[in-house]
Amino acid sequence: MNLHFDIALSHLLSRRRQTLVSLMGVVLGVAFFLAVSALMRGSEIDFIERLVDTAPHITVSDEFRHARVQPATVAYPDGAVRVSNVKPLTDRRGIRQYRQRLAMIESIPGARVAPVLVGQAIFSFAGRDEAVTLSGIEPERMRDVSTIDEDIVAGSLDAIDTDRNGIIIGVGLAEKLSLDIGDTVSVVAAEGNVRAMNIVGLFRTGNVNYDETQTFAHLKRVQALMNRPNVANSLVMRMDDAYRARDVAARVERMIQYKAVSWQEASEDILNTLVVRNVIMYSVVGAILLVAAFGIYNVISTVVMEKTRDIAILKSIGFHARDIRRIFLIEGAIIGLIGSVLGAFGGVGLMALMQRIEVQVPGESEPVNLPVYWGMDQFAMAAAFALAAAIFAAYLPARKGGRVEPVDILRGAV
Amino acid sequence: MAGREATNPGDSAILVAERLTRVLPGEVPVTLVQDASVRIGRGEFVIIRGPSGSGKSSLLYLLGLLDRPTSGRLLLEGEDTGTFDEDRLATTRLAKLGFVFQFHFLLAEFTALDNVQMPMRRLGRLDEAAQRDRAAQLLRDLGLAGHEHKRPSQLSGGQRQRVAIARALANDPVLILADEPTGALDTKSSANVHDILHDLTRERGCSVVAVTHDMAFAQGADRLIELVDGRIVS
Numbered sequence: 001m002n003l004h005f006d007i008a009l010s011h012l013l014s015r016r017r018q019t020l021v022s023l024m025g026v027v028l029g030v031a032f033f034l035a036v037s038a039l040m041r042g043s044e045i046d047f048i049e050r051l052v053d054t055a056p057h058i059t060v061s062d063e064f065r066h067a068r069v070q071p072a073t074v075a076y077p078d079g080a081v082r083v084s085n086v087k088p089l090t091d092r093r094g095i096r097q098y099r100q101r102l103a104m105i106e107s108i109p110g111a112r113v114a115p116v117l118v119g120q121a122i123f124s125f126a127g128r129d130e131a132v133t134l135s136g137i138e139p140e141r142m143r144d145v146s147t148i149d150e151d152i153v154a155g156s157l158d159a160i161d162t163d164r165n166g167i168i169i170g171v172g173l174a175e176k177l178s179l180d181i182g183d184t185v186s187v188v189a190a191e192g193n194v195r196a197m198n199i200v201g202l203f204r205t206g207n208v209n210y211d212e213t214q215t216f217a218h219l220k221r222v223q224a225l226m227n228r229p230n231v232a233n234s235l236v237m238r239m240d241d242a243y244r245a246r247d248v249a250a251r252v253e254r255m256i257q258y259k260a261v262s263w264q265e266a267s268e269d270i271l272n273t274l275v276v277r278n279v280i281m282y283s284v285v286g287a288i289l290l291v292a293a294f295g296i297y298n299v300i301s302t303v304v305m306e307k308t309r310d311i312a313i314l315k316s317i318g319f320h321a322r323d324i325r326r327i328f329l330i331e332g333a334i335i336g337l338i339g340s341v342l343g344a345f346g347g348v349g350l351m352a353l354m355q356r357i358e359v360q361v362p363g364e365s366e367p368v369n370l371p372v373y374w375g376m377d378q379f380a381m382a383a384a385f386a387l388a389a390a391i392f393a394a395y396l397p398a399r400k401g402g403r404v405e406p407v408d409i410l411r412g413a414v
Numbered sequence: 415m416a417g418r419e420a421t422n423p424g425d426s427a428i429l430v431a432e433r434l435t436r437v438l439p440g441e442v443p444v445t446l447v448q449d450a451s452v453r454i455g456r457g458e459f460v461i462i463r464g465p466s467g468s469g470k471s472s473l474l475y476l477l478g479l480l481d482r483p484t485s486g487r488l489l490l491e492g493e494d495t496g497t498f499d500e501d502r503l504a505t506t507r508l509a510k511l512g513f514v515f516q517f518h519f520l521l522a523e524f525t526a527l528d529n530v531q532m533p534m535r536r537l538g539r540l541d542e543a544a545q546r547d548r549a550a551q552l553l554r555d556l557g558l559a560g561h562e563h564k565r566p567s568q569l570s571g572g573q574r575q576r577v578a579i580a581r582a583l584a585n586d587p588v589l590i591l592a593d594e595p596t597g598a599l600d601t602k603s604s605a606n607v608h609d610i611l612h613d614l615t616r617e618r619g620c621s622v623v624a625v626t627h628d629m630a631f632a633q634g635a636d637r638l639i640e641l642v643d644g645r646i647v648s
């Protein structure tokens with residue numbers, strides 16, 4: 001065995017109780033670090049998963065990121081002429097020639113896309129009117145880019161293909177208007193067109209608001225209802241790898257000019273909040289480990305004081321100052337290492353316990369288990385933090401121990 | 415220096431101190447040792463004597479490279495130790511010198527064998543097995559067979575001091591420095607320790623410088639150094 005390690009161990013064993021207390025500090029620090037981190041990371045991942053699952057990865061809308069350049073500016077880029085009060089060309093809204101654009105987007109590997117025409121409509125049933133969002137979709141393509149298919153609880157998505165007057169609504173809306181599969185409702189589009197439509201499917205996403213306001217019908221039907229034949233006003237995209245969305249969105253935008261917004265861009269505020277949350281979490285957990293570091297500092301400086309005579313002996317025998325420093329740093333490392341391992345077990349216990357807790361989240365219809373993240377990276381991070389704190393805590397007493405002059409001790413002792 | 419060396423051919427000095435002075439700085443500086451010139455030959459047995467507070471320990475620390483002189487030179491095997499840095503001094507103590515102090519100064523958590531082996535482990539000249547063999551042999555030589563695995567607290571004062579001597583001998587030093595090694599021992603143990611230290615010079619060819627008040631011990635010395643108020647008087 002290593003000489004320094006042996007001496008370090010003998011010191012810790014000579015101060016068993018204090019060593020144990022400081023060890024407990026590290027164990028608790030690491031365990032709480034893991035519990036907090038597992039919960040924070042778990043909820044973050046859970047949140048992003050929901051975001052990525054329910055929202056499109058990229059939404060191409062019928063807008064442009066920058067206002068169109070006026071012809072006069074193109075003609076005289078360096079001109080001193082200034083044309084003011086230009087009224088931009090009145091556009092008919094919607095993505096034009098969306099079929100070609102779909103084909104272009106589909107050439108990007110790992111990307112799937114579906115055209116959607118979204119508009120507002122009023123549901124009229126049994127004398128009650130309800131404002132809803134009506135999305136015209138192509139079931140085949142929609143299935144590729146959203147989880148709507150999995151959320152269908154009655155009927156099917158394909159039913160709007162077979163029955164062009166078919167419409168799919170959320171269970172929330174169905175309950176509100178006492179509707180069921182097979183019922184017929186009047187749908188009034190903003191343009192004034194009215195059509196009787198048959199309920200051919202019900203979905204439940206768990207998001208209360210979504211389930212009460214969203215409805216789906218075939219793209220062709222909605223185009224007719226809204227007087228917008230051959231127009232889509234958004235292209236919904238889904239990526240094999242959701243985290244490529246930002247890059248692909250930029251590429252799509254260059255390709256087809258229309259504004260393409262990735263889920264990251266759309267939820268920038270929320271994602272930034274997560275960063276702030278992480279900073280807070282690591283500060284709190286860091287504070288716990290700081291307290292643990294004080295415990296280590298305490299035991300090692302006690303040992304240094306108590307063993308001054310031993311240090312003097314070792315130095316008179318011929319140990320270098322750095323040998324002495326190393327001995328005390330090893331003491332810190334031993335506490336940090338054992339504390340990390342025991343703390344990891346404690347953390348696993350806490351995490352398993354938390355995972356069994358069920359909570360009712362507002363906006364969710366079902367109770368959910370606390371999301372717990374089990375990634376190895378946080379174990380590594382907890383151990384690294386604990387070890388760094390332990391060695392840092394040992395450093396000051398170690399340096400003091402290294403400076404002991406044997407002659408000072410000998411003079412005092414004789 | 416060269417001249418003095420020439421007057422004593424055959425007697426190779428391992429340690430030469432020239433006008434060593436050590437002053438403790440402070441508001442009132444204290445002179446511990448003044449103008450001490452000492453010369454220790456190979457295999458020589460030298461006793462330092464003097465009244466309490468005369469600077470015997472202080473001189474020993476200087477000779478043992480534990481302390482640096484305020485002025486003067488100290489040559490170990492011909493090398494000027496004034497140029498050594500702290501690490502070099504420590505390494506020199508480890509490989510060439512051995513200390514025995516008045517109080518046993520063993521590490522309480524380690525067995526006798528471990529204590530003796532410790533300087534060998536630090537030096538790393540021998541492999542683990544050879545270190546343990548040598549440590550056990552040294553303990554046997556000093557009459558401690560059967561006590562190898564005892565802790566210092568399980569040994570008598572005389573036994574502990576013999577363990578300390580074994581430890582001082584661990585790396586086969588050229589010089590042993592002993593500061594009142596029997597000061598805390600009874601008469602019988604003292605005589606035993608004295609004999610051992612005396613025999614070292616003959617059996618191992620290593621030099622011994624010992625501080626003592628004991629007249630009987632001083633009798634067998636090759637040379638006596640008498641200190642009064644930090645000065646060598648004879």
Ligand SMILES: Nc1ncnc2c1ncn2[C@@H]1O[C@H](COP(=O)(O)OP(=O)(O)O)[C@@H](O)[C@H]1O
Binds near residue numbers: 414464467473
């Ligand atoms: N740290 C110190 N501060 C002031 N004086 C000291 C200190 N250490 C030793 N002395 C003094 O130096 C002198 C020499 O001490 P020392 O070498 O221990 O003598 P000895 O070993 O002969 O008893 C003594 O007078 C002692 O009081």
Ligand SMILES: [Mg+2]
Binds near residue numbers: 414470471593
């Ligand atoms: Mg003394």
